[in-house]
Amino acid sequence: MPRETLQSLTEPMYYVMLALVKPMCGIEIMEKVGELSGQRVVIGPGTLYTMLAKFEENGLITPADTTQSAAPWAKRKNYIITHKGKEFLTREYERLKRQISDGEKIMEGLK
Amino acid sequence: MKNENVIKKFISYELTDLKALEENFTEMAAEGWYIRSIRSGIFEYEKKEPAKLRYCVEIVPTADRNTNRINQKTAEYIELCRQSGWEFVCNSAEVYVFASPDESIPVITTDGDEKLKLIKKSVRIRNALLWLIAVLNGLSVSTHFLNYENERLMPFWIFAAVFWVSYAVILIIRSISFHRWYKNAVGNIDSGNQIEYNGKEVLKKRKKFFYGYLAFICVLLIVMAVWCMMNGQTAFAITLLVEIAVVTAVIVPLVIILNKSDLSVAAMVIITLTVVMLLITVMVFPILLLGI
Structure with missing residues (x-):
């Protein structure tokens, strides 16, 4: 299958990347995203699973140490942002900031 | 048990x-x-x-x-x-x-676009398989019609042809209706709305259609059998009727077992049809034996 290269981040993706600045497992990411966005952005486990796979494929995140629980399949896989991921996130952050500053003058005039 | x-x-x-x-x-x-x-x-x-x-x-x-x-x-x-x-x-x-049981947790796929893509991919793969079967079936049916020297097998190939044509029609309708649904869903996503998935009433419709289709095949076969008999091709007619009897003898018990709790109208239609067909078969045999 051809690899899908990420060009930019959607809103949920942006929050997931922000959450992964620290190593975290799936369920923790979902909670963190809710917390960071004031429960505005909600991610279901299926969507998160697909997103993490895409990030990993693009080298933006990498598996960190795994939290083992009783059952072998029930292990909690942790992820952390990579150097490439940090660069990507910074670029997105700068782009969003630029969007705000670009819009600011116009929006001020509207008020 | x-x-x-x-x-x-x-x-x-x-x-x-x-x-x-x-x-x-x-x-x-x-x-x-x-x-x-x-x-x-x-x-x-x-x-x-x-x-x-x-x-x-x-x-x-x-x-x-x-x-x-x-x-x-x-x-x-x-x-x-x-x-x-x-x-x-x-x-x-x-x-x-x-x-x-939790009402507050989010659904599993919160990204509508992602879910739509998954559905499209799966439908495509499933449809491709169904089309492959249709094409192979169509090839085998048409080959036998092109050189029908073995006339004794003719009724079987007539049945196969009727089945194949209706199957192909259903596949075409299915593909068109999916395409329309998909276009509508993409439109909904682009305008920031939720995708409209079919509600539970669609399951009843599909069930009716499924049984209706079975009834349609049976009726067609009866019409063909009668036509064959009127044209003096009684051997064909009998083979056809036996085919119908065998088909329904398998389908009806299956329908009853599966729908023990709710025997639908369509199932009743099929059962009635079987009885009628069996009666016709019983009536045709003595006529043949007497050489009328």
């Missing part, structure tokens, strides 16, 4: 009906019937205490399409769902059923 605590239902569904299935499971659970397994369109429900449950029917991207076995990646997917409050119930190939 008859198990009072389990019922089986035949449900004809498409991948655009996932929401309809969720509604069905929730309603059944409220009556105390919990979905337990799905095998080739046969849904098995188990009797327990009635409860209010939410269901999520998902196409799992990591799942195998030709088996119900759960692979490593899908086990991880299921585990992530479990941690967020969705318990895995059962699956049929890549279609997975999850349940939760």
